[in-house]
Amino acid sequence: EVQLSESGGGLLQLGGSLRLSCAASGFTFSSYAMSWVRQAPGRRLEWVSVICGGGDTTYYADSVKGRFTISRDNSKNTLYLQMSSLRAEDTAVYYCAKGQSASCYSWDDYWGQGTLVTVSS
Amino acid sequence: DIVMTQSPDSLAVSLGERATINCRSSQSVLYSSNNKNYLTWYQQKPGQPPKLLIYWASTRESGVPDRFSGSGSGTDFTLTISSLQAEDVAVYYCQQHYNIPFTFGPGTKVDIK
Numbered sequence: 001e002v003q004l005s006e007s008g009g010g011l012l013q014l015g016g017s018l019r020l021s022c023a024a025s026g027f028t029f030s031s032y033a034m035s036w037v038r039q040a041p042g043r044r045l046e047w048v049s050v051i052c053g054g055g056d057t058t059y060y061a062d063s064v065k066g067r068f069t070i071s072r073d074n075s076k077n078t079l080y081l082q083m084s085s086l087r088a089e090d091t092a093v094y095y096c097a098k099g100q101s102a103s104c105y106s107w108d109d110y111w112g113q114g115t116l117v118t119v120s121s
Numbered sequence: 122d123i124v125m126t127q128s129p130d131s132l133a134v135s136l137g138e139r140a141t142i143n144c145r146s147s148q149s150v151l152y153s154s155n156n157k158n159y160l161t162w163y164q165q166k167p168g169q170p171p172k173l174l175i176y177w178a179s180t181r182e183s184g185v186p187d188r189f190s191g192s193g194s195g196t197d198f199t200l201t202i203s204s205l206q207a208e209d210v211a212v213y214y215c216q217q218h219y220n221i222p223f224t225f226g227p228g229t230k231v232d233i234k
Contacts, residue, residue, distance in 0.1 A: 035223075037171075044214065044225050044226070044227045044228050045163075045165075045171065045214055045216070045225040045228075046225065047216070047222050047223040047224065047225065050221075050223070059221045059222075061222045062222070095170050095171070100176070105159065105218055105219075106218070107159075107161040107173065107176045107216075107218055108161075108171075108173065109173050109176075109182065110173075111170035111171055111172070112170060113169075113170055114170055
């Protein structure tokens with residue numbers, strides 16, 4: 001059974017940094033693309049970043065480019081999102097999601113329960 | 122960026138009746154080399170993460186009830202719930218994964234009339 005469990009969320013101040021983690025199990029982690037998607041309260045889903053299976057290729061939304069870094073540790077079956085220079089508009093539930101294949105362009109077939117990041121002034 | 126729009130914003134349907142949700146992309150999401158539409162539908166219930174329903178615009182994910190169907194190609198897509206059940210109350214999102222960034226529609230809220 002595929003399981004994704006996010007952790008690391010919390011209350012941060014403007015300009016702060018945070019690292020989110022997503023522990024994966026139930027599949028061969030290294031073989032699949034993994035994504036971060038966020039959802040601000042009452043808002044639509046917003047794609048944040050993706051890392052392809054293998055881990056060499058990454059993509060980011062313009063809203064986070066240069067501030068967030070996606071990475072993976074295939075030996076630990078864990079996905080990360082390093083977030084810095086946090087802004088109020090980064091406040092959201094952050095979901096990790098598993099791609100259907102190694103391709104960054106595959107759809108996401110499993111999602112974690114999410115972790116809440118709140119950025120306050 | 123590809124802009125995704127959905128209509129209606131919300132709809133209320135009687136139990137057992139049909140619900141139809143439309144999704145439009147600002148440019149085609151049909152990949153000519155494999156003739157696949159890079160369009161996915163998700164269902165999100167309150168307090169839960171999204172759940173995959175349909176990929177490639179019309180292929181139902183394993184385990185998804187067959188009352189859910191997707192259609193369309195290019196820029197215009199439809200999600201149909203043929204006979205609405207109480208457990209289908211949710212917000213439904215379309216997403217394109219043709220171009221970075223992989224944009225979502227604003228969502229359509231489905232309720233029981």
